Amino acid sequence: RLETPRHSEDYCLRPREHFRIPNNPGIGQQTWHPPPTIYRVPSKDRRTVGNRKQAVEQYLRHFVSYQQDDWAPLLATAEFAYNNNNHTSTGVSPFKANYGFNPSYSGIPSAGQCVPAVVEQLRQLAEVQDELKHCLEAAQEAMKSQFDRGVRKTPEWNSGDKVWLDGRNISTTRPSRKLEHRWLGPFPISSRISTSAYKLTLPLSMQGVHPVFHVSVLRKHKPNEIAHRQRRTPEPxxxxxxxxxxxxxxxxxxxxxxxxxxxxxxxxxxxxxxxxxxxxxxxxxxxxxxxxxxxxxxxxxxxxx
Missing domain, CATH: 2.40.50.40 (OB fold (Dihydrolipoamide Acetyltransferase, E2P))
Known part of the structure; x- marks a missing residue:
């Protein structure tokens, strides 16, 4: 159970402490206008941290002095601006995801202006979090679908099948690598090492090459593309x-x-x-x-x- 008096104090008497709102009179209400699109979180996780840093840097760039020696006190303000802005994947701000609403920066209200509607506030918070869950699931599904488009299904081959070998990482004695054959072989598969690696039977001219290769550098050989055509091996x-x-x-x-x-x-x-x-x-x-x-x-x- 939630204690109404304590939550009234949290939401009304101590909003600056609760939301970490900086006490900086030099920055006014215009600070909290919607930031530019650079604040949006990118879809790929590996770029999220870098773009967050870039967003904070752009924010600070508008307020620091010429000597750039007063940026440290502005970090808390930049954090508040970032967390109060809607993110692309979720459609809501981190503040709204955590608390159910976006806090304003219009000053601290008096105790008489506060209405301790804790039950209603918690209901709104539950609705926001439920909506947030569906938004994240939809965003993750969209990211997975986009990623899967560029992923090749792992092929399955058997011993004796012939494959072409990507020659870009194979050293030969030919003078120019640019004029070297793009694919070498075809070579027969000796054995299957794993779901994504095969061992090939290489000729004596490639004795120094390790015979195990990942499927990404192999391509299936398609013999006899013309029906009933047979290639005869010359007799000695x-x-x-x-x-x-x-x-x-x-x-x-x-x-x-x-x-x-x-x-x-x-x-x-x-x-x-x-x-x-x-x-x-x-x-x-x-x-x-x-x-x-x-x-x-x-x-x-x-x-x-």
């Missing part, structure tokens, strides 16, 4: 009693100790099957080696270890 050619695959081109070279390795693209295979091969494995591709070395004589020196 028998040379001197051994199986060999035809070299399509030499892409790059690097030094590993005293050995020179060449990045080879194989005819009939995709970029995912490119591999680094020592010069000894390319005895039957002397013409391609000579052509590459004449065009890029410094390539191996750029990637020496």
């Amino acid at each position: 050619v028998t040379v001197n009693g051994g199986d060999e695959w035809e070299v399509d081109g030499i892409l790059d070279s690097r030094r590993r100790g005293r050995t020179t390795q060449y990045l080879v693209s194989w005819r009939g295979f995709g970029p995912a099957e490119n591999s680094w091969e020592p010069e000894a494995n390319l005895k039957n591709s002397r013409d391609l080696l000579a052509e590459f070395n004449s065009k890029f004589p410094e390539a191996a020196a750029r990637h020496q270890r």
